[in-house]
Structures are given as C-alpha cells and as structure tokens.
Amino acid sequence: MGHILVFIERRNNTFKKGSLEVLVRARQLADEKGREVHAVCVGSGCSAAAKDLGAWGAKTVHALDDGAFDRYTPQAFVKLLSRVMDETGADLTLLCSTAMGRDLAPRVAALKDLPLLTEALEIDWPEGKKIQIRKSMYGGKVFATWVTQAGPPFMATVRPGAYPFSAEPFAGAAAEVSPLSAAGEMEGAGAIGIDELKPEGGMVDLQEADIIVSGGRGLKAPENFKLTYELAEAIGGAVGASRAVVDAGWIEHRHQVGQTGVAVSPGLYIAVGISGAIQHLAGMRTSKCIVAVNKDPEAPIFKMADYGIVGDLFAVVPILTEEIRKVRSA
Amino acid sequence: MKIVVCIKQVPSSEARVQINADGTSIESGELELVVNPYDENAVEEALQIKEAKGGETIALTVGSDKAEAALRACLNQGIDKAMIVKDPSLQGGDFLGTAKILAAALKQINPDLILLGKLSIDEENSAVGPALAELLGLPHVTVASKLEWIDDTSLKVSREVEGITEILALSLPAVITANKGLNEPRYASLRGIMAAKKKPIEAIDPTGLGLDPNVVGAAGRKISILKMEPPPPRAEGKVLQGEPQETVPELVRLLREEAKVL
Numbered sequence: 226m227g228h229i230l231v232f233i234e235r236r237n238n239t240f241k242k243g244s245l246e247v248l249v250r251a252r253q254l255a256d257e258k259g260r261e262v263h264a265v266c267v268g269s270g271c272s273a274a275a276k277d278l279g280a281w282g283a284k285t286v287h288a289l290d291d292g293a294f295d296r297y298t299p300q301a302f303v304k305l306l307s308r309v310m311d312e313t314g315a316d317l318t319l320l321c322s323t324a325m326g327r328d329l330a331p332r333v334a335a336l337k338d339l340p341l342l343t344e345a346l347e348i349d350w351p352e353g354k355k356i357q358i359r360k361s362m363y364g365g366k367v368f369a370t371w372v373t374q375a376g377p378p379f380m381a382t383v384r385p386g387a388y389p390f391s392a393e394p395f396a397g398a399a400a401e402v403s404p405l406s407a408a409g410e411m412e413g414a415g416a417i418g419i420d421e422l423k424p425e426g427g428m429v430d431l432q433e434a435d436i437i438v439s440g441g442r443g444l445k446a447p448e449n450f451k452l453t454y455e456l457a458e459a460i461g462g463a464v465g466a467s468r469a470v471v472d473a474g475w476i477e478h479r480h481q482v483g484q485t486g487v488a489v490s491p492g493l494y495i496a497v498g499i500s501g502a503i504q505h506l507a508g509m510r511t512s513k514c515i516v517a518v519n520k521d522p523e524a525p526i527f528k529m530a531d532y533g534i535v536g537d538l539f540a541v542v543p544i545l546t547e548e549i550r551k552v553r554s555a
Numbered sequence: 556m557k558i559v560v561c562i563k564q565v566p567s568s569e570a571r572v573q574i575n576a577d578g579t580s581i582e583s584g585e586l587e588l589v590v591n592p593y594d595e596n597a598v599e600e601a602l603q604i605k606e607a608k609g610g611e612t613i614a615l616t617v618g619s620d621k622a623e624a625a626l627r628a629c630l631n632q633g634i635d636k637a638m639i640v641k642d643p644s645l646q647g648g649d650f651l652g653t654a655k656i657l658a659a660a661l662k663q664i665n666p667d668l669i670l671l672g673k674l675s676i677d678e679e680n681s682a683v684g685p686a687l688a689e690l691l692g693l694p695h696v697t698v699a700s701k702l703e704w705i706d707d708t709s710l711k712v713s714r715e716v717e718g719i720t721e722i723l724a725l726s727l728p729a730v731i732t733a734n735k736g737l738n739e740p741r742y743a744s745l746r747g748i749m750a751a752k753k754k755p756i757e758a759i760d761p762t763g764l765g766l767d768p769n770v771v772g773a774a775g776r777k778i779s780i781l782k783m784e785p786p787p788p789r790a791e792g793k794v795l796q797g798e799p800q801e802t803v804p805e806l807v808r809l810l811r812e813e814a815k816v817l
Contacts, residue, residue: 236717297721299685299688299694300694303689323717324698324717327681327682327697328685328695328698330685331650331654331680331682331683331684331685332686332688332689334651334682335651335654335685335686335687335690336689338651339777340777340778341650341651341682341777341778343679343680344679344680360679362678362783363566363570363581363677363679364568366571366785366786367572367783367784367786368783368784368785368786368787369780369782369783370780370782370784371779371781372779372780373777374778374779375777376777414694415693415694415695416694416695416696416712416724416725416729417723418721418722418723419711419722419723419724420721422719422722423720430717430718432717433717436816471735477736478700478736479700479715479736481735484676485568485592485593485735492816493810493814493816493817503568503569504568507568510786510789511786514810515789515792516806522796527794529792530794531789531793531814532793532794532795532806533794533795534794534795534796534802534803534806535796536797536799537799540799541799541802544799545803545807548804548807549807552807552811
C-alpha cells in the first residue's frame, strides 16, 4: 500500500503556501487511510529546509539539492518527479495547481499514463480505490464531482486556497530528509528558463491574494484605475479587473478576473464599478466575502455581493480608502 | 514552417449553462458554441507567424460534425487548412484520450510548431498542451504571452506567472499554449470568408493512426464526471444606500465586526 506523495514548490528559497496547503490535506487523507505522506522538493539548499515540512504533515522528504533545479524546466522536472513516484511507489501524487503544477502534472500523467484530476476545490479518497474531487467548470457556472476510473496510482492538482490554514498544523514534528541526486534529468531539457522580469508596480498574483480590489467600466477612463490601486494599497490587496476594461486596453490581461481571466477565491473581493457580467461573476463567486460599489442598484453584482454600496464610486472609493487607512493605522 | 493549431469547440463564455437531468452533462441544444477563446489567440499567433516567416497553417480538432463550424471559423480568419478526427468510436474520451488522438494525428502531419490555448473554458483542465508535448516527446511552454524568434528554429517565450515574467528558450519542434495577452485575435474579413469557402475540411482517416477506441474513447476514460451541480448559492447581501460619509464607515464596521475580513 503506497503512500501519498506531494510535490512541494519552492520560490525564492521559500516553500509555496499552496504546496503546504496540499501537504496538510494529504496528511489528513493519509491519516484516514493509515498511510504516510512523503514530499519531494528540489533546488539549492532545499534539504536543509526540508525537515521543516514535518510541521506541515510530511513524514519523509525526498530533497534534491541542486541549483540547476532552482528554476522550473518542464522536461527535467517531469523526469525527476516521475522517478521519485516510481522509486518510492506512491499511490497518490498531489501538486498545487499553480502555474508550475498545471504545467508539470499533465505531462507526468501522460508519461506514466495515469489518471489525473485537476483544479480540485475538494479532494477525497472515499472508497478503497478511487479518488474524487470537486471542481469548478465553465468558469464557475457548474460545480462537478470527478472520479478516477483507473488506478492506483492516481494524480491530482489542488487549487491554491482550497485548504487554507493559519498555523503549522503539526508544529514540532520534523520530517526525515532523504537526499536525492540528479540522474541526468537536465540533459536534453528542451525549454529552459533564461530570465525573469519583475513588472513595474509590484507583483500581482491574483490567485494567491487574500484581498482583491477589482475595477470595471464604471471607472470611465484608464487613469482612474489609480483609485483601485490606492484602495488596494491601503487594504493590502492586489488589483483585478473586468474583461471589459482589459479588452478596452485600460489594464493588462494578467489582472483579468473571470472565465477568460483568473478564477479567484480571496477572503475579500471588492468590485468597483463592475456591473457583473456572467463571465466575471463566474470568476469571483467563490470569494469568501464580496463587496460591490456601483451606482446602479439593479447591477447583477449586487446579487452576488455580501455587502454593497449604491453610490458614485468617485465619491465612495476615496472615502473608503481613507477609512481603511484609519482602521489599519489604529 | 508548418504550424498546427489544435482547437476545441466550447460553449461561449457568455452562455448560461444548464445541467441535464442525468446530472453528469450539460444541456447543449441551445448553447452558442464558439472556438475556445484561448485557442483564438493560438490561431492569431499562427497567422502572424505565417505572415512573418511564410509556411502553412492548419487547424486541427477532435469532435463530431458539429465541431466543423469551429474549424470553419478558423478558416475564415485565414488558416489555410482544417483537419478533424471525427470517428464516433474515438469520441467521449478524457483529456488524455484527446491528447493521444491529437498526438497520433500530429505525428502524421509532422509540424514545426504546435499551438493551443492555455485552457479550454469548459472542463478547465489546462492539461492537453503539456500532455501532448509529453506524448510527442517535444519541449513545451504554457501560458505564453509573447513569442520572439531567436533564429528560424528557436525562440524566446515569455509567460506571466505568479507576478513575474518568465522568459524561456526553446527549439522547434515544440508545443506552446497561448494566454489571452499573447495577441489580439483578428475578425474574419468578408474577403477571408469568401476565400475560406474554397478551403477544405479534411476528415482524418483514423485507421492509419493506430488508435484503440478502448484506450482513447469513452471506454478508455481514466477520469469521469460523477455529478454536476449548480454553484452553491450565496446568501442575500446587505446593500447600503445613502451618502458615502455614512455608508462607507458602516461598510467598514460590517467588514470588521460581522465579516471579520479586515
């Protein structure tokens, strides 16, 4: 009976929060089944940090201390993860559905001809054999339960934020670190990272943001996006946008929330001047708390919102920013 | 340069989706079907590469006769040729089955570059591109937002992920999946539509592809849908009306004390 293996992503020498969330959920599933959780992490210096993964539920961590793996290289990572899955005999391999997880998991599933369930909002292992997940489809217009037909082994990716936590759930536990060495995975690796650029105006990672302030056509002109930036800064959030303003060229596509943008589920979503087209609502409806500011009381966004202010955003938002600053500094 | 764009026909993002009585599929009768929006960016990129470097562009899909409308839309935009695998025995597979069918067809077509959208907006797996690359043994880059040619057989691909822009180098043949910011898809011109009338939609004969319906079709599914539900309803919210000097402090109080999100 194999263990559960979790691929742990590292960026800038830090374990990704989403990977830790998956690890904790893996431990719960493993405990139900009387199994163990293994983890795999790669990159220079990772074996020193790997024992800390015990605090998140890992029993054993397979760590590859190699600077060549500091940056994601699809083909090399595929070979490496596949090798660890084979050598350790994992029944279930889990990844966080970050950009990397989404890129890596299908390729490994194709190589090993395994069932892969993607983008889980919930994951369960209800009967002897099959894994099932609940996920959003059609941009959040439908929720579906998917089940594996073949396997084990199985694979699944879990959405960041699906299993949030606030502390180290297994504090004090240290994982056993099992060193891995590279076995030529980098040879012939086709797509290789050559550079990274940080955009002006700071990092935007809508999927991992706890608070998002999104702007829509109600802002009337691209320069008015500064209102959402100011509010986002005051409240410690990221800036999102509706499709209409992205299509109009007011802001780049990486800010777009919706079915053809990013699907988000932050703790707080503030929609400013967004009327609420079906494809936008689909992309943000899983937010825990939704606030809408719109002058039209009939706007569809109010049907989705937990709190709404009917009013002129040009009057409301600056006052809101000021009030938030007051609260934050108090 | 031979460029193949793999496309999928999906319900439009504006469509209201209804679940069938069986609870495992959606009502497709009235739905407006379109080319998956991210695939449109892949189509546009193929057209731009052809305009810059010459060559041939092919749109490829797996599906029923209905999906030919999506191929026709690609031809209208300027794609040279359309191909479809529509054998009923190969239908109904999961994403890995689809990737296997596409891989078999692509081995015959032997393109220099394979483009797809980063995700199809129906099942939302973002899985066919990387799976296809693996089955073909090719390098891939997903979520591309910019392509720059280094020389005729290698290019730099930018992708915006997690707040940074990653730039990767890769050599052809390769698989690239397109994000929306990659380009601005063109509208089909009247001239393009007229010209497209003469362009063929070629049904690929599956007998030469060496595909087993028990592996790639419905019988070969490794994953399937158990049930579908409408999204969970949200409780009715509190809407504040009045002067911002009053509504805003009240909102902030509610966010702190009731919702506890500040």
